[in-house]
Amino acid sequence: MEQNASRPVTLPRDNPTQSYWQDPPADIADLRTTPNLLESADVVIIGSGITGASIAWNLLQTPSGNDPPRRIVMLEARQACSGATGRNGGHTKAASYRTFLHHAKEHGTDEAVKIAKLELANIRALHAFAREHVIDCDSHPCQTVDVVYDAAQWAEDQRAVQAMRDAMPGDPASEYVLHSADEVRDQFYCGKGGDEGIAGGVSYEAGSMSSYRLVIGVLKLSLERGLNLQANTPVLNLEKTTNGWRLETERGAITAGKVILATNGYTAHLLEQFQGIIVPLRGHVTAQRPGQNMPAKGLPVTYSFIHGDSYDYMIPRPPGSRFEGDIVIGGGLHDLSDGAASEYGTTDDAGFNGVIAENLRECLPLYFGDNWGEDHPDGRIRRAWTGIMGYSPDGCPFVGAVPGAENLWIAASFQGHGMVLCWMCAKALTAMLDGRDNDEFKAWFPDAFRVKEDRLKQAFRGALHMQGTES
Missing domain, CATH: 3.50.50.60 (FAD/NAD(P)-binding domain)
Incomplete structure (x- = not known):
């Protein structure tokens, strides 16, 4: 890595x-x-x-x-x-509890609280600006859920949520709902016939839009x-x-x-x-047609599927939007043998990593199991693309x-x-x-x-x- x-970092391709x-x-x-x-x-x-x-x-x-x-x-x-x-995927989602303990350790609790508050304020400001200026960008404030597949990670997540509640009681940025594995399967269509190794879940305020x-x-x-x-x-x-x-x-x-x-x-x-x-990292995203067993009115929340320190993130296209019901999903790094090292430093958003592309193509039937069903007759993948992020x-x-x-x-x-x-x-x-x-x-x-x-x-x-x- x-x-x-x-x-050496290049100009955009x-x-x-x-x-x-x-x-x-x-x-x-x-x-x-x-x-x-x-x-x-x-x-x-x-x-x-x-x-x-x-x-x-x-x-x-x-x-x-x-x-x-x-x-x-x-x-x-x-x-x-x-x-x-x-x-990107158009996800306005902070998941501040995932970084709160790290920020508190490195910078102090007061600073960690500032970061969490800024992230929620940012989400709300984006959707408010779109409303105020009537920008047609499919602004869709909604709830989100993190589906956690690792028992140790789930224990850490619960500890982090409690730390936020203790540090900022009653603040909207610390409002999370914890779900058992069964609740995640029943309420959010996960597991059951697919990847059933769910440890728990966390739901909270988020949203989506065409950024x-x-x-x-x-x-x-x-x-x-x-x-x-x-x-x-x-x-x-x-x-x-x-x-x-x-x-x-x-x-x-x-x-x-x-x-x-x-x-x-x-x-x-x-x-x-x-x-x-500031190191470039190439991200992969796909837009996929939903399986035939998925809810007819679309999924009501956005998702992240957490695998230890890596994840996939997923945004259903909201009602009334172009390609309503489509599923935008990105990530795909968690199965790379080099821990994503090969993707650092690249500015090539003209191409793909084949392993990541395959991970994203195959993951949805695993996450949703029997709730996915047969693929759409026009095929699962509507579009795939890449983009360059920056990490410090x-x-x-x-x-x-x-x-x-x-x-x-x-x-x-x-x-x-x-x-x-x-x-x-x-x-x-x-x-x-x-x-x-x-x-x-x-x-x-x-x-x-x-x-x-x-x-x-x-x-x-x-x-x-x-x-x-x-x-």
């Missing part, structure tokens, strides 16, 4: 797999707001996924007083929202407020200048007073100090100013957990950039997420705590 994690959500591409997928690249801007954002889009939205709100509007340019290497956000369509909606709102979007414009090099930064692209150069990297798993291509610190040595994102690089900022490395981290981290980065890093801000934003020199010196050891949620 160490050798793979140190592979030119011929990626097409995700379920990107068919057809949005009408702004190839947009260049101006035919030519501007010579200068106040702020350049690199990356047009959920992080970049939400940063742009926050920066473009009506300025206070007599401050003029910012000139903001967004550069995207491929089509708009073509990276991990447009390739691609959400972000396209946020980008359109930002364009109305003056964002200049330049798709298919990869940044080749960053160079510090007297007054800011010079960004070289295939279409020429642009200078900026401030640069924000919303580049997640691709960050080290532009910032060498993040090589081996300590399992936390990097948000804030890049050390030793004035006016260079970053929000990246979301551990495959972007749908419950990016929105609030973008809000935080905007506050930092605008000088609002005050006591009120510190009360809700985890210090563990800040970019610090000591975090950049840690050794990468893989995903420390796969959270059973990979969005």
